[in-house]
Amino acid sequence: MINLENLLNKNIAIYGLGTETERFIAQHGDGLSIVGLLDGFWDSGEMYGHRIISLDEAVKVGVHTIIVVARPGSCKAIAKQIGERCAKEGIKLLDVRGKNLLKKTEVAYDFEGIQAGSEKELMDEIDKADAVSFDLFDTLVVRKVFEYTDVFELVDYKLRQNGIVIDDFAKRRLGLEKELSKSFAPKLVDIYGRLLEDCGDVSLSAEDMAELERKIDQGLIVKRAGMDEAFSHAKVCGKVYITTDCYYSKRQIEELLNDLGINGYQDIIISCEYGKAKNQGLFDVLKDQVRDAFGGKENAKILHVGDDEYTDIESAEKSGIDTFRVLNGRDLFYTLGGLGIEAEMQSIADKVKLGMVFSRLFGDPFCFEKNEKKLSVSSAYELGYDFIGPLMVDFTHWFKEMVHKADIDEILFCARDGYLLQKLYSQIDNSIDSKYFMTSRTAAIRAGMESAADVEYVDSMRFFGDDRKALQVRFGIDKEFDSAEGRTALIIEKSNQQKENYKKYIEKIGAKGKQIAVFDFVAKGTSQLFLQKLFDGHLKGFYFLQLEPEFMQRNNLDIQPFYSDEERDASAIFDDYYVLETIVTSPDPSVDEFDLEGNPVFAIETRSSESIRCAMDIQAGIEAFFKDYIGIAPEEHRTINKRMDEKLLSLIKKVHVNDEEFYKLVVEDPFFGRMTDIREVL
Template sequence: MEKFQYVSFDIFDTLIKRNVSTPREVFKLVEEKYNLLNPTKPRMAFYKQRIEAERKAVYLSDWEEVTFDAIYDQMEMSEVERKTLQELEIETELQVCIPNYPIQEIYKRCVVGGKTIVITSDMYLPQWAICKILTNCGYAHYHRLYLSSTVGLKKITGNLFKYVLSDMQIDKSELVHIGDSKRADIFACMKKGIKSIYLSHTVINTTFINRTMLGNASEHSPYIFINNMLSKYHSRSKLFLWGYEALGPLLLGFCHWIHSKVHEQNIERTFFLARDMYLVVQVYQRLYPDESVQYLEISRKSLRRAYILESNQIHSVFDTMGRREYSIGAVCDAIGLETGGVVEGCAALGVNIAASDEFTNKNTIVYDALNYVILEMLRKEGDLSLDYLKSMGMSANIKMAIVDVGWHGTLQNMLEKILRTKVMGMYFGNTKRASFSKMDTCGYWFDTDDERLVLSQLSMMYILEVMLFPKIGTTSGYVYEENHIIPLYAKCEMGDGFEKVEEFQIGAMQFIDDYINKSPYKNLPFLKNDAVMAYEKLAFQPTLYQAKMLSSLPYEDGDIKPLALEKNIFYYLLRPRSLLNDYKQARWKPGFIKQVFPFIKNPHQLDLLVKNRKN
């Protein structure tokens, strides 16, 4: 290209990308806009009318190209309607158009290099509208703009190129044309002896969504938008790009779903629960800034005291814990009591226990002593969690909903008992314990009463929780400070690993900002499958590089362990029992499997086979 002084660029799918699956999607958007603006009129089927009008205009035209006005002349409507729809179509075109970022870099090099740039396109839109689109997308430095709708000649016939050469008074050997259409940009140039450079209009920039999946995406799918936008961020880290493509759409889809549920159920106040909803509430507030939402800094540990006191039964602590076999010391630690004080209190009642003894209700004498001592200590020390909940606006007098990652709904059960009122629970994934069956819950990703049906999803939930963490520890309790109740936090388990999580989150939030500011579908919910597709690919079918990058991230569930840290295959060949033990311990099992057996393309399927065999 260096030897050519004159460089011609095509516009659409070359200099410009549209954030829609096909150009005709613009007509559907115009139809929606028009009908929203005119709710009292019969619904206009603009999409079909617009396509048919263009077909008629082309048939009747004496020119090779038709004009924007000629198309609209074929539509039977009033002059006011015609003008309104034309304005809406151009407005929508301006909205959906973004730069094709890699080609914009070539364009900029041509400008800096002193090339004479012309823009040549087959297009029905008026010249002034195309000029505005180009300017909005950062293309202000060009010598001339040649449109088929203005000249009356088209690229595909070769006549527009012939006109360009004549008008510029240059020889065909001085011009190179860049475009994405083999017929209109390449073969037409060849016929006129003009050098051309072909650009594929189906460049795949996504990591998790392949060409077939992109081609089959629904019309409101975010992945057309993502594929167009990712080229802008090609120099960013892999974690940023994964967050943009995988976590961003999941958060957006989830928030759209929450919004619809809030309005369906007439929810008056929505509470997003710490820590997992720290990022989600930010997304929700950007989408719906006028809604009444709160970020509620609670945890199972911070509410256990109030829950036990309300239940008046120490055994209720097991409603809030992952398993039911704990030592007395572990239970005391879980509710923030000094084990020595509990042991001494029981001894005063004539019951001798040790911190290492199993906490059980099988021995009624020991259990009754523990129950009495612990409840008395909790009453004496007091608890501020109920006061904190009330200070945040939780009340039995309003209809409330909570939002969390989910699984069993443990925190919802605790809140309902403490507040003595019903709360609606909205979760990424929902599977209720039998003892929680009366709670009002719903799930976005999955929603079932039979946990066995979704055990395969558990690995995905673990890694999701990690990717949603803020750089702050879990809420451990509350204190008064300057007449306010504020949360106390445990030490954050993330350490240096948070740098990876933060980069992933930054990518996700960049997607949210881009989608809100640039997508024509920003207010339209997309299909759940579109929201979770890329994240499921990362969680279930990671590459070896992805598995190694993310497996060392810590996960806290009573104790802190890596998501899926493995030893090398040679170690496991000598110690097969260690392989089974490490597999069981891994929170992110597909990530573990991929590291041990990198040749397995779908580690999630192997994980399913193991689970099904166990069942």
């Protein structure tokens, strides 16, 4: 607890208007010089015998310390909002436990030193209980947003789509919930009824608005799979209840739980059904229900399991109920110093991305005691969902924006890197004709050699092997030659035939646009350079990353990369793209050339079936993330945040992946004769 003796005779302000603040003032207010209360939504009025003031006024009257009376996760959000100003003005910012909120937590990738109850300890406590109560939100279920208040922004966007504009909607929606909750536990329709009283003429009723929010919110809620075992164990050992502060009806919560496969509980005790929250006597309702279930037994032992220190733990203990605290996703995230990601979160799109990641990455509240306490993902699928999905979401949306700006009339998603991107792109845009286009650097070169200068250019790219091997691998020629000129002649002769074969393939698939976008993941532009010779239309390259762009300047190639030179050089993406190239690929072998009928001739597959399976599992995770994201984030607010994407991608090097096949992947580049174990680039 905070040492208040150090604050005697100092001007202080208290941040927070909830009942926790009322309790803090009642217990500790005497002797403290409280000049006012702060809140993120109100800056005037009076509460608990003190004025509500703005941060500007707190600075003006010389506040020495601001005490934040809130749960740990909320404290972090508040520190993000006002911390910079407090540091600038020399104001101390402490939470109610005495923690300095201006001090940055060091980023960590393991859970060494964490203090929390273990899964075994929870099971032992369940074994001792006659009845077990579980909190619902952030304990049994989680939302795929960073904080539950992000839901209000999504509601605001939907209202605006319907022509309903309410100024400061999210702020007012939360403020009214807090205000009503001081005296009773409101239903959602109560909150919107009060909102409409303040807003005046709105075409929707309170019931309509409450239903809109419910549909959006419950579409975000997923089961916290890491609690399955504890919940199942409790059902075997005794009677199970769910006790929750919630503004949804019992019927609505029952439908939600049924959809999530959560069943077998005795009853759901919901605050708005009884008009009282957990800190207002809801746990007494739980006690009454348990007593009745045990035939009037007064001393039935009840255990409540939840994540919130105050509403779940302190409030239950005040009612004489035993407790066990589990960590929610934000607790685990902040334990790791925010993984260096929190500072990059800027928009609702970012909050959706992080919420989606954390719903899985921290879905197990006991992950801190597993896998040698390392931050871990359970599978290759999860690796794709958590760490690569966000980047691929942003790249695909950038790609869409660029091809429309360039008036492209046809898109060629070039093999093999275009295999996944075409599937992602088709989910957000089908207005431009697109094709998965069979090609490779090798195939483009074999069909594009027209002069000694072309051959010289290819030879300038170092091959890790002898000249004969290079001739076989790069040009598909296994013949003897007696001179450099003879070698060049062989290559051009072979290329003339390959050009005709390749054109048959192009004609077969109907690729004949005038402005053609070609996608390549990471490249200099060699493939595009030689493919251009096969098309009448203009090829414009859209790459994730272009290597050595100055190398292609003399060839006047039209290329636009997702990462500019400046961005590439200032980021870690250059260190991580090797991993992406290995993953974002087709399950088929690379195409080497085309036969006389214009059919692709594939190279011998060098990857193991296990490696291909692993890459496809990762891609499945990426696709799932993509689908979830576009189902949640409003299209007009899908902002791109490369910095955050990079931070998430870089975690691949920090986490433990519970799929050994991932660590057996090989970064292949047969054109250069290189094979690199993925561990060497992690």
